Amino acid sequence: MAPGGYFGAALVLDVSAAGVEVSRDELGADVLRSYLGGVGLGTYLLQRLGPAGVDPLAPEAPLAFVFSPLVGTPLTTSAKFAVVAKSPLTGLLTDALASSQFAIAGKLTGHDALVVRGRADDLSVLLVDAEGARVEPAPELAGLSAAAAEEVLRTRFGRGWRAAVIGPAGERGVRYATISHDGRHAGRGGLGAVLGAKNLKAVLVRAAGKAAVHDAEAVLAAARDLRERSFGPATAKYRELGTLANLLAFNAVSTLPTRNFTAATFEGAPKLAAEELHELRLVARNSCASCSIGCEHIYSRKGGGSQRMEYENVFALGPMCGVSDPDDVFAASAKCDELGLDTISAGGTVAWAMECAERGLLDEPWLRFGDGPALLRALDAIGARSPGLGELLAEGSRRASAQLGQGSEAFAVHVKGLELPGYEPRTMQAMGLGFAVNSRGADHNRSGAYEADLSGDLDRLAGAAPHVAAAVATEDRAAVMDSMILCKFLRGVFTEPFAEWANLLRPVTGWDIDADELRATARRIVDAKRAYNLREGATAADDTLPPRILSEAVAMSSGREARLTAERLQSMVAAYYAARGWDAEGRPPTDVASATSV
Template sequence: MVAGGYFGRALVVDVGGSTATGTALELDDRVLRGYLGGVGLGTWLLHRLAPPGTDPLAPAAPLAFVFSPLVGTPLTTSAKFAVVARSPLTGLLTDALASSRFAIAGKLTGHDAIVVRGRADELSVVLVDADGVRLEPCPELAGLPAADAETALTARFGRGWNSAAIGPAGERGVRFATISHDGRHAGRGGLGAVLGAKNLKAVLVRAGTKAAVADAPAVLAAARDLRERSFGPATKKYRELGTLANLLAFNAVSTLPTRNFTAATFDGAHRLAAEELHELRGVARNSCASCSIGCEHIYSRKGGGSQRMEYENVFALGPMCGVSDPDDVFAASARCDELGIDTISAGGTIAWAMECAERGLLDAPWLRFGDGAALLRALDLIGSRSGVGELLAQGSRHAAGVVGGGSIDFAPQVKGLELPGYEPRTLQAMALGLAVNSRGADHNRSGAYEADLSGELDRLDGGDPHVAAAVATEDRAAVMDSMILCKFLRGVFTEPFDEWAALLRPVTGWDVDADELRATARRIVLAKRVFNLRAGATAADDTLPARMLRTPLQLASGRAATLTATTLQAMVDGYYRARGLDAAGRPDPAALPDLLLPDPHPADPQPADPA
């Protein structure tokens, strides 16, 4: 008997030529309970379906859209899904979360995940519903932004279908291309390039069934309670100003990366701050599907129109590139959406290129910090993969390997993924989290900055407390990203593992408790690391750019923020011990059976039953 909230199967869609076939991969209760859904189940599926050594952009490389037991319930923020694949940017396991109606419709096709493999002969879309799978050509959509493609697909197939689509950058194989839906993006790691390599413009889903829960009245009661708590002080910042509220706060404590991490404060920060933009340009608030928080803040753009702005895209396209004009930053963010590229990787790669140009390492004299027109030009070149854009479309790590001249030392990346808007030298728990995370430089799978900014440890002096904080936040993220719940709810839970177990019990019918969820978190984190080790990762990858480890930051207080290689390595060693890893970052073989990992390709999935 399948637990509540699940269907007990993934749909494996094989695309070839002008057709697509679907086969069912059964998921037993042990796997579902051991990995939950979302990022956790996606990790298990990649272990099961990704042939070792397969290039991320090869037809055989699987791309998984993974749902969770909470999707389709009235629990706030639960309309989320994960996209999981091997990243063409890093070569490692990557995942991206997004909220939209696609999550609900995708699950209600009757599957806990939809995995796509193969390649179509011409640009096409895959359609999945309760009746099966089909492939439809769509050459007329070539080059369209994802939003325009979604509009065209709705007109063609009907309003009952929900699309996850790519923009022109995904079609052209930009290695940090996104997958978009409802104006939101599965952004990091180049998942749009993976879909584009399959010659697919979009995956469409249509609901056709229901997912039963074990105790519907209890789920409804839990949903009412969580919704009420979601209006409390823990989410006030997101409701009133959105994530952009972080900009001035981070600038004040010298943790706002500026001009490719050469500084941690930005003189023009006030021009981009939520407080000022809210008064001058704020036009609306919006919410993701099934969300009661409403963190989206939408601002008017010069010349008409509006743009949703978040901290990360403002940081990456503003201070990181030295650009302070909000019109330029708004236009750049809109251009990223139109092209379908990750704003963090785009901004980080362009900032690196700006520094290379100023050092004479890159023949692009027009590319200068603070020049909004240059920023927009660079984005267009990346999207078209022309001129210097052909190099930058590969990301900063690959580009530094081509340019040389020591530019890898200031390429703002970990494991190939560009750093988010957190200065590691002034947030040293976060520094560890960025260094060891399986996805690369990432703030969503390792939110250790929370501990740095809590005042409970010295954020400028990394040590054992920072290790404990990094492990704890990584564990919490693993569960939230697998259940799936929005991270903006994290402050709502006072005893998170207990409270998450209380949400799972009435949905699934399992007698799950906090200790089991802690073990689940450790399993998911370790399974990711095992995948990456098999993909060629080593302990040498668990580090930060040389700039962060060699160059102190002078703070306004007069104190220097210094993070040495010795300090970071001591924290990495402590992290390994806490995770039960050896000195090379490898797990004890005795721990592997608990991961419940299958051998890749133990047997072919069986044909799906349309009923």
């Protein structure tokens, strides 16, 4: 019998010309307790069910939709799921979290994960419910945005079905295409391209029944307490201004990457700031499914309509590309949603192309920093994979720079192939370490080391031992939150996080779990991610930062220059390995790989 909150199995769906072959992969209580769900369980499943060295876009490459024990409970922010696969952008593990009713309906098909393999002959949709699974052709969805496709699917199958859908970019194999649902996105690493390579426009799920918990009354009491705490000061910023509140704050402390990381401040930041837009353009606030925080802020667009805006899409399509007109940034963000593009990788890749064009390395004289219409034109080319520029940029900045050559690799700003989010590593050196060692590549969600940089408790311009400790600690906390799964915006609500998370898991699962066990679980999950990447060819040499970051200083508004040398970074990486108990080549203990593939 499965623990409370679980069904004890993953449903494996092999799609082919003949339809779909369905099998159950039993998940014992020991596996569930070891990896929890979400990203942790997804890593275990990928190691177990994915062939070593597989091409991420090959039919046999698995794509896993993974749920958690908390999904379907009244605990706030728990309606989340993870999508886990080998990334076509990095060639390594990628996982993305998203919130929507898809999470609840997907779990309530009676499974802890849905693992998709194979390839349909024609563009199709995959439907899964308690009665089984089937594939149906859907040629009419070709070229539609995710939102438009969802409308068609609701009409065709009924509102009882919840859909995870790709846009045109996913169909065309753009290596940073997203999977979308209810207007939200599993964004990073090209998961949409993986689904598109299987000739699936959408996966639809329909709920049936409930997932039993161990102590329903105790779960309800915990949910009431967490909901009340979620309205406190720790989440006030997100409720009042959303994540876009970071823009002016980051600009003030010279950590807002600008024009492809050639600067750390942006003169046009005030025009894009939440404070300005809140007064002039805010039309609504919204929440994810089962969320009491309500961080989503929706702004009016020029010419009508509205757009959800967050810090990362504004950074990537604004300062990163030198664009300060909010109408252009809003339009670019809407374009990425329509095409199904990760805004961070899209903005980072276009910014690299703008620099190439300005240096005369690309024969695209129209492509210049600060030109909003040029940004929109480039995004259209990417989404269409149009010959020339579109095909080049659809590959991401690492592959594009390798193809273009001419020294352009030196200013392609990525880690392991994943473009950097909106944090300047030279002025946030704990975060710089977090980017370098992270399993997903440059990432601010799986390593929250920026919290230490912004705390004032350490010198963020001089990475050393305290920065290493911060990187390890925030990565461990993220590993548990991403596997339970809970929203990161709740992190400030917990004063003793591991103990408090154990208190949430006990009444759901019935496990006698405590803080020490969860700390060990966090380390196990981080080690398992590392073991998977090593199996796929990663080495210690990949744990680094872009040449631009390690060879060029960046000016700060204070008049100082910030610099992060390769030697300093290498010293922090070595200390990070030691803190994790890995060897000098970044290899976890030898029993980790076998433990994740049993």
